[in-house]
Amino acid sequence: MFFIANWKMFGDLRTLNSLDNVIKFSKTNKNKFKLIYCPPNTLIRPMSKRLKNSNLEVGAQNCHENDDYGAFTGQVNSRMLKNVGAKYVILGHSENRKAGENDNLINLKIKSAIKVDLKVIFCVGETLKEKKNKKTTQVLKKQIEKGLQSIKNKSKIIIAYEPVWSIGTGLIPKSEDLIKSVLFIRSRFGRKSPKILYGGSVNSDNINQLKNIKSIDGFLIGGASQDPKKIIDIIKKTYI
Ligand code: PEP
Numbered sequence: 001m002f003f004i005a006n007w008k009m010f011g012d013l014r015t016l017n018s019l020d021n022v023i024k025f026s027k028t029n030k031n032k033f034k035l036i037y038c039p040p041n042t043l044i045r046p047m048s049k050r051l052k053n054s055n056l057e058v059g060a061q062n063c064h065e066n067d068d069y070g071a072f073t074g075q076v077n078s079r080m081l082k083n084v085g086a087k088y089v090i091l092g093h094s095e096n097r098k099a100g101e102n103d104n105l106i107n108l109k110i111k112s113a114i115k116v117d118l119k120v121i122f123c124v125g126e127t128l129k130e131k132k133n134k135k136t137t138q139v140l141k142k143q144i145e146k147g148l149q150s151i152k153n154k155s156k157i158i159i160a161y162e163p164v165w166s167i168g169t170g171l172i173p174k175s176e177d178l179i180k181s182v183l184f185i186r187s188r189f190g191r192k193s194p195k196i197l198y199g200g201s202v203n204s205d206n207i208n209q210l211k212n213i214k215s216i217d218g219f220l221i222g223g224a225s226q227d228p229k230k231i232i233d234i235i236k237k238t239y240i
Pocket of ligand 1: 006008162166167168169199200201202220221222223224
C-alpha cells in the first residue's frame with residue numbers, strides 16, 4: 001500500500017524532528033507499506049538527508065513544465081527536484097488546477113517529470129458541481145486522456161483519485177461511489193493499470209471504512225499527514 005503525505009505549504013526545518021517516530025515505526029514494519037513525504041521544496045533536501053537509511057521516500061508537490069533551466073522567475077523544474085533528492089512529484093493537484101493549471105499544462109509537467117525519471121502522482125477528481133450534475137466519469141475521462149496524452153510508457157504514473165469536494169472538508173465519498181470511480185479509472189488503462197490511490201480527508205476514523213475498498217492501492221493524505229501520530233495511526237489501522 002502507498003501512503004503519500006502532502007504537507008502542502010506547511011513545515012520548516014524544526015518540523016523535520018517529527019519524522020523520527022515515523023522512521024522508527026516504519027523500520028519495525030518494513031516492506032509492509034510505502035510512505036512518501038511530499039514537503040514544500042525548501043525541505044526536500046534536508047528531508048531526504050534525514051530519511052537516508054530509512055524506507056521512507058521524498059517527493060515534491062509540483063514542478064515547472066520545462067525540464068531545462070531557464071528564465072522562469074520563482075519556478076523550479078523536475079530536474080532540480082530530482083537533484084535535491086525527490087523521487088516523486090505530485091501533479092494536477094486540484095489546488096493547482098484551481099490556481100489556473102489546465103490539462104494541457106499538466107500533461108507537459110508530467111512529461112517533464114518522466115523525462116528526468118521522477119515518478120508522478122497524477123491527481124484527478126471532480127468538483128461538487130460536477131458530481132451533482134453526474135459528470136464524474138466524464139471529468140475523469142477528460143482529465144486522464146488529456147493529462148496523459150501521448151505518454152506511451154505509463155510505468156512511472158500513479159493515479160490519485162481526489163474528489164475536489166472531499167479535500168480538506170472532512171467529507172469522503174460513499175463506498176459505492178468511490179469503488180465506481182476507481183474502477184472507471186482502472187478501465188481507462190486496460191491490463192496495465194497504474195496504482196490508484198484515494199485522497200480527500202483521509203483520517204484515523206474513516207480509514208476503517210476506506211481500507212475495505214480493495215480496488216484502492218493506497219492513500220494521499222493532506223491535513224492528517226503533518227502529525228506523526230495521525231499518520232502512524234492511519235497506517236496501523238490499514239493493516240489491522
Ligand atoms: C490533499 O491535499 O491532496 C488532500 C487529500 O488533503 P486532505 O487530506 O487534507 O483532504
